[in-house]
Amino acid sequence: MKLRALALAAVAVVAASCTPGPSAEVAQRRAGFDVPLPPMRAFGPVYSSPSVRTNTQLAGDFMDLTFMLESGRNLDRFTRFEGEITIGVKGPADAALRRDLDRLILRLQREAKLPIRAAREGEAPSILVEVLPRKKLQRAVPQAACFVVPRVSGWEEFRENRRSDAVDWTTLERRERASVFLPGDVSPQEARDCLHEEIAQALGPLNDLYRLPDSVFNDDNFHTVLTGFDMLMLRVTYDPALENGMSRAQVAAALPGILARLNPSGERSGPAATPPTPRIWIDAIEGALSPRNSQAQRRAAARRAVDLAESAGWRDTRMAFSLYALGRLSLGQEPELALTAFVEAADIYRTLPDTQVQAAHVAMQLAAFSLSAGQADATIALVDESLPAVRKAENAALLSTLMMMRAEAMAMKGDTTNARAERTEALGWARYGFGADDVVRDRATEIAALAPGPLAR
Structure with a gap:
């Protein structure tokens, strides 16, 4: 959010x-x-820089991002999408928003190595991006410029289920559907920023950490597009060594090997996890x-x-x-x-x-x-x-x-x-x-x- x-x-x-x-x-x-x-x-083209932190620090960041919500509630199991992931758009999305979504999907493919693509016409997407008037969004969630919800496909389904466990991230066993809601009557940059953070949270980490210096997963909002750190976190999320339903301890045990393989430059001594x-x-x-x-x-x-x-x-x-x-x-x-x-x-x-x-x-x-x-x-x-x-x-x-x-x-x-x-x-x-x-x-x-x-x- x-x-x-x-x-x-x-x-x-x-x-x-x-x-x-x-x-x-x-x-x-x-x-x-x-x-x-x-x-x-x-x-033009984006060339993100890798994180400068050690793999020990990155493992701590991943655990705190993945097993806790922004509200402070803990998650007791690891979840992600399985197989090919598709993204669709509903509502009055202008040319700038569609261009920015295409650029984001390309980056997710290239940098995070995700099996992700735009949904074809008539295809039910894994992640639906619905564009709505800002006032309509803020009547539902007053403090949010945009937000993502699990298990629903669109605004009406969200409204029907908003007070039920269906939209509670802590009840998920795996991720199958999610909807991103963002305003269409804002600047192109603000709409793009929402795309980046909310789609990233639909795919992976659900928390924000103020300590992160190089990430959109930080409510200081200094970073507005996905960084090299963020792409690495998503790549770890979809690594074959992880599976839906794994416990916090199981994921923690797998992380050193995953990070050593994906981020060899981080295999060095340095500060402990923050x-x-x-x-x-x-x-x-x-x-x-x-x-x-x-x-x-x-x-x-x-x-x-x-x-x-x-x-x-x-x-x-x-x-x-x-x-x-x-x-x-x-x-x-x-x-x-x-x-x-x-x-x-x-x-x-x-x-x-x-x-x-x-x-x-x-x-x-x-x-x-x-x-x-x-x-x-x-x-x-x-x-x-x-x-x-x-x-x-x-x-x-x-x-x-x-x-x-x-x-x-x-x-x-x-x-x-x-x-x-x-x-x-x-x-x-x-x-x-x-x-x-x-x-x-x-x-x-x-x-x-x-x-x-x-x-x-």
Whole structure:
């Protein structure tokens, strides 16, 4: 289940307290964005990187992902699909969604080695992707942008069985059918992100772990498409050494041999498997993410998460994410605290081997501060450092935001030709990342308002 709150807001324009008030210049800039937008951009071939963790760590990750639900409930048996797996689509899926699904299926075939394909017309699929209005989805599951349910084929069957054991993952003996429900009235990127996580959970791991630095199975939502780690977890799930109905102990005993065969580079000494994250920290960070809480409650929860992470002695993604959350939630009221939190989070992310995307999210926040302070060179340096990881992660929303900031910095330096070209490309990515034209134009206007320099178009 994808819970999008704080991390999706990361691509919103930041530093509200640093943003100048409305002016004729900003109005002129907005008028410049009201011309027809460039065509939507699309990502090319994907080349995911393998996980850098040891097989001992990966085995611990697999067990925690596979034998526990996000709610904290334990699963007492291993389950997966058997034989060929098919995926079908129902509802108003646009061309972008169908293209993204085709790309995902190809990656699952190539990287996870799964026997998976698109369902043929008239064929009942193993996994049905049903596209529905967002309001309809959220009336059923208010906190979810999208979700996956076992044993049903479509929305009506889900509604009929939603309060029964039929849709309880803990009752499964094997996986035979599942339905993924996602909104059709969102940006292409958000629909794609739902495809990746929910189809991956239909196939394999059902849990999310905040400690994972390189996975979509993490509710920090920094990774939005399946990573090399995720593909390895799915490949392990469908390894011939595992069978439906195996116990936790049986799977744990089989994992060393499986990982040695599938991931020989992980056969080295290193840290032990990471212990489970304490529930008290999870509750604090989820309180910070929850839109149901007031801003004051969310800031207090973020401060509590930072304090707990410090007490635990963490210098990993959990400590950095606590700081990032505190920074995001402090922007309007305490910008100096926000800046300090972002700098500390960036220091952690930059020292870890597999957190380049997280570092880029923080760099975007820092770039907003530098742009609003008129520091063009610093803004460009932050963006230049971040773009390779963002492109690789296929995050068009973040990519377009960073490029718009770099365009404004270029314009501040008088480089109008390159600024115009940069802005045009950024708007193409924004159409994929943010969707509706008016949302794209609003985003461009907000970023333009950050720059204090003279108008240069």
